[in-house]
Amino acid sequence: MKERFIEAILFLAATSSVFVTFGIVWILVKESIPFFAHVPLGEFLTGTEWTPLFENARFGILPLLCGTLLSTAIALSVAIPLGTVAAAFLSEYTKPWLREILKPILELLAAVPTVVYGYFALLFVTPLLQKIHPDLGGFNVLSAGLVMGMMIVPYVSSLSEDAMRSVPGHLKEGSFALGASRFQTIFRVVIPTAFSGMTSAYILAISRALGETMVVSIAAGMQPNLTANPLEPAATITAFIVQVSMGDLPHGSIGYQSIYVAGLTLLFLTLCFNVLGLWLRQKYQEKE
Amino acid sequence: MSTAVLQSERAQVLDMRANIRRRQWVDLAFGVAGLLALLFALLTLLALIIDLAMTGVPRLSWEFFTNFPSRFPERAGILSAWVGSFAIMITTACCAIPLGIAAGVYLEEYASKNWLTGLIELNIINLAGIPSITFGLMALGLFVYQFQLGQSILTAGLTLGLLVLPIIIVTTREAIRTVPNSIREAAYALGASRWQMVWDHLLPYSSGGILTGVIISLSRAIGETAPLITVGALTFIAFLPHPPVMAEFPFLSFQWLKDPFTVMPIQMFNWVSRPQPEFHVNAAATGVILLVMTLVMNGIAIWIRYRFRQRLKW
Numbered sequence: 001m002k003e004r005f006i007e008a009i010l011f012l013a014a015t016s017s018v019f020v021t022f023g024i025v026w027i028l029v030k031e032s033i034p035f036f037a038h039v040p041l042g043e044f045l046t047g048t049e050w051t052p053l054f055e056n057a058r059f060g061i062l063p064l065l066c067g068t069l070l071s072t073a074i075a076l077s078v079a080i081p082l083g084t085v086a087a088a089f090l091s092e093y094t095k096p097w098l099r100e101i102l103k104p105i106l107e108l109l110a111a112v113p114t115v116v117y118g119y120f121a122l123l124f125v126t127p128l129l130q131k132i133h134p135d136l137g138g139f140n141v142l143s144a145g146l147v148m149g150m151m152i153v154p155y156v157s158s159l160s161e162d163a164m165r166s167v168p169g170h171l172k173e174g175s176f177a178l179g180a181s182r183f184q185t186i187f188r189v190v191i192p193t194a195f196s197g198m199t200s201a202y203i204l205a206i207s208r209a210l211g212e213t214m215v216v217s218i219a220a221g222m223q224p225n226l227t228a229n230p231l232e233p234a235a236t237i238t239a240f241i242v243q244v245s246m247g248d249l250p251h252g253s254i255g256y257q258s259i260y261v262a263g264l265t266l267l268f269l270t271l272c273f274n275v276l277g278l279w280l281r282q283k284y285q286e287k288e
Numbered sequence: 289m290s291t292a293v294l295q296s297e298r299a300q301v302l303d304m305r306a307n308i309r310r311r312q313w314v315d316l317a318f319g320v321a322g323l324l325a326l327l328f329a330l331l332t333l334l335a336l337i338i339d340l341a342m343t344g345v346p347r348l349s350w351e352f353f354t355n356f357p358s359r360f361p362e363r364a365g366i367l368s369a370w371v372g373s374f375a376i377m378i379t380t381a382c383c384a385i386p387l388g389i390a391a392g393v394y395l396e397e398y399a400s401k402n403w404l405t406g407l408i409e410l411n412i413i414n415l416a417g418i419p420s421i422t423f424g425l426m427a428l429g430l431f432v433y434q435f436q437l438g439q440s441i442l443t444a445g446l447t448l449g450l451l452v453l454p455i456i457i458v459t460t461r462e463a464i465r466t467v468p469n470s471i472r473e474a475a476y477a478l479g480a481s482r483w484q485m486v487w488d489h490l491l492p493y494s495s496g497g498i499l500t501g502v503i504i505s506l507s508r509a510i511g512e513t514a515p516l517i518t519v520g521a522l523t524f525i526a527f528l529p530h531p532p533v534m535a536e537f538p539f540l541s542f543q544w545l546k547d548p549f550t551v552m553p554i555q556m557f558n559w560v561s562r563p564q565p566e567f568h569v570n571a572a573a574t575g576v577i578l579l580v581m582t583l584v585m586n587g588i589a590i591w592i593r594y595r596f597r598q599r600l601k602w
Contacts, residue, residue: 006483007398013390014399017457018411020450024422027429082325089322102326104590109333111504111586113511115553116575119560120336123343123568150332181311183318204417211419213514214553218560238421238514245424245518251433259518263425270417 028267031260035059038254044261050224050235052258053244059258061265063224067141067234068269071216072209074145074230075152079205082149083156084198088186090157091164103158110154118218121147126219139221139233148215155205163197164190196281203277207270213238237266340579344572352573357525357555361566366574368525369555372441373510375529375544376551379445380452380509385502387449388456392498393486395457396464415454423451424518432519439520441529442545447515452505459504463497464490496596500589507585511578513553525550552578 036044039059047060086106090099125143130136167190175185191198213236221233222243235243241259249256355365399405427447437443467490475485491498529544552574559571 003481003483007394010390010394010398013387014394014408016387016391017415017453018408020426020453021411021415021418023430024418024426027426028422031425031429082329085318085322086325086329089319089326093319093322100594104586105333106326106329108583108586109329111507111511111582112333112336113513113553113575113578113582115511115513115557115560116336116340116579119556119568119571119575120339122560124335124339150329153329182315183311186318207417207419211421213419213421214557218557238419241421241425242514242517245428245520260425260429263422266419267422270419274414274417 028260028264031257032264035254035257035261048226053255057254063226064235064237064240064262065265066226066228067220067224068210068236070228070230070234071141071145071148071220071236072206074142075148075209076206078146078149079152079156080202083153084160086153087157087160087164088190091161092182092186092190103161107154107158109151114151114212114214115218117147117151118214121215121219133231136231137233139219140231141220141234142230144216144219145230147219148209148212151215152205152208155208156201159201159204160194160198163194163201166197167193195284199277199281203274206273210270210273211238211266213242217242237262337579340572340575343569344576347569347573348576361564361570364570366552366555368528369550369552369574371528372549373551375441376444376448376549377506377510379441379545380448381506383446383449384452384456384505388453389460389498392457392460392464396461397486397490412454412457420451420512421514421518423447424515427515427519438546439548440546441549443519444516444521444549447519448509448512451512451515452509455505455508456501459501460498463494466497467493496592500593503585503589507582511553511582513557516551516554521550521554
């Protein structure tokens with residue numbers, strides 16, 4: 001009897017995580033529905049102005065979407081090459097003892113609080129970039145994106161390295177026996193075999209970059225801006241949510257609903273990339 | 289005739305040697321690129337630490353820890369922020385640790401392979417990719433308005449608890465998985481029930497791994513800012529939460545759980561967002577404290593993991 005009782009409690013604990021997901025989706029959808037009674041979906045998706053707190057409020061998600069995708073793209077263009085090369089180096093070039101030391105140190109990059117990265121982007125990286133490009137404003141997407149990229153390097157490198165190291169040794173030895181160099185083995189054997197695992201690493205990195213909040217809130221400015229120019233300030237979806245939350249917001253107002261709509265959009269975006277990753281992995285596994 | 293054949297063979301050998309040399313160069317170049325990538329990452333970390341320390345460390349003083357935030361940068365301190373961080377950490381730990389370990393034990397030891405278990409596992413993986421700010425939105429809608437918990441320490445602790453739950457579940461499962469089956473069978477052979485086996489054997493043997501997960505999750509929670517801003521953390525708090533102990537019966541008070549709060553990362557965000565450089569110095573000092581705390585916690589976790597791997601040989 002007691003055993004049954006304990007098992008039931010443990011089961012409830014295990015299902016709690018499902019309730020969390022369910023709770024997130026349910027609350028986001030529930031609070032967003034009244035918003036779309038005010039704003040037609042077409043205007044929301046195609047509008048180029050996002051000014052929900054102004055007198056003459058406009059609700060076009062495009063500027064926020066643009067800021068989010070732009071900062072994510074910059075971050076990924078840093079994190080994916082750097083992380084992948086570092087992973088290949090750690091898995092194929094270094095001795096095990098050195099790897100045991102380097103990997104945890106690299107992972108510390110992901111442990112630093114994001115608000116500290118925001119400080120670093122605003123007060124260290126931006127002045128540094130201004131020396132190269134003097135016209136650069138104090139707030140810009142570039143420095144926020146670059147710092148975000150460094151922040152997610154460990155997500156890419158750690159999981160990719162695990163995937164590369166789990167490639168069976170006989171495949172690598174077969175490649176070496178045929179006279180392939182280390183470089184060739186990495187690119188022709190190890191990476192194709194580990195690709196499925198590396199995709200999950202990339203997807204996690206993308207999810208992190210899309211949802212990153214503090215770095216962009218601090219260093220990228222908070223004006224919604226429909227631009228593809230990384231030297232300009234812009235707001236991301238997350239920065240908008242922070243901006244609104246900092247103020248006093250009555251429950252049920254259109255401003256309150258707008259942060260839920262923004263959150264829902266963000267969640268949907270993350271979901272899209274995750275589905276894309278799943279599809280890539282399955283497609284790749286079929287080819288094998 | 290034969291000299292021509294010889295010469296062409298010689299040319300082939302030379303060609304091959306050149307080819308090998310070229311590939312060795314490429315190998316070396318890639319190695320250097322890898323080393324540079326690593327060095328660049330480490331240098332960034334170092335630059336961040338040094339930049340923060342140079343600005344922030346001179347500002348650290350006893351008064352900085354015992355003063356409330358203020359309009360005057362030189363008088364401002366982080367008393368309410370660190371007390372808030374501490375209180376929220378305790379709430380988070382109380383919520384996430386039992387729940388996470390219980391869920392990990394269930395999934396690893398009790399669950400049979402069926403669609404429900406599959407769903408739970410898939411869900412835990414996906415939770416890691418959900419942006420943390422959506423946890424804050426969920427908490428605002430559910431805890432603050434639906435359950436009427438207010439914009440309180442309790443709400444914040446629960447939010448962060450749910451946020452770090454997947455980390456604890458995953459590390460608990462990994463730790464339990466390393467315990468060999470012979471231990472389980474030995475316990476059963478002596479007549480232990482399943483729960484006795486888990487409680488007396490599995491959990492003690494995997495405590496090292498579980499502890500690393502707990503420390504990592506708490507270090508994540510202490511630096512987390514976005515969900516707490518969404519929940520409604522205030523940036524200017526010039527009072528402390530109610531004390532947890534009282535002079536009269538029942539001596540323990542939980543009034544502090546309902547108090548409004550601020551935490552160190554939010555205080556830092558507030559200061560870094562101001563235009564005056566004097567406040568940036570305060571932000572750097574807060575950053576130094578946050579950085580030291582997270583790095584020390586992660587260092588301890590790495591050390592425990594290393595020690596357990598060395599000592600435990602089944």
